[in-house]
Amino acid sequence: xxxxxxxxxxxxxxxxxxxxxxxxxxxxxxxxxxxxxxxxxxxxxxxxxxxxxxxxxxxxxxxxxxxxxxxxxxxxxxxxxxxxxxxxxxxxxxxxxxxxxxxxxxxxxx
Numbered sequence: 383x384x385x386x387x388x389x390x391x392x393x394x395x396x397x398x399x400x401x402x403x404x405x406x407x408x409x410x411x412x413x414x415x416x417x418x419x420x421x422x423x424x425x426x427x428x429x430x431x432x433x434x435x436x437x438x439x440x441x442x443x444x445x446x447x448x449x450x451x452x453x454x455x456x457x458x459x460x461x462x463x464x465x466x467x468x469x470x471x472x473x474x475x476x477x478x479x480x481x482x483x484x485x486x487x488x489x490x491x492x
Contacts, residue, residue: 386414425465425486437462439489454479459492
């Protein structure tokens, strides 16, 4: 049985988990039986600019890192990997800190 490529990253390494298809490279999950259009997530930064996956952003204020004594300073740069649902809506890679979740209201487009 041949499975379709991932619609997000075109990876051929898709596997099936019950009714869902999952891409191990970009972690995208979808149901091949759903014919509905997927709604596009639109996020805006602190200045009202539209953010896209892959954009470079900078922090507009100092942020405490939960569970640590470290602080992300104003002006720290980050690269958006993907958007997620929830309170912290940006999954990104922060320079000098690694992967983190941030709120879009605390960043501006670089």
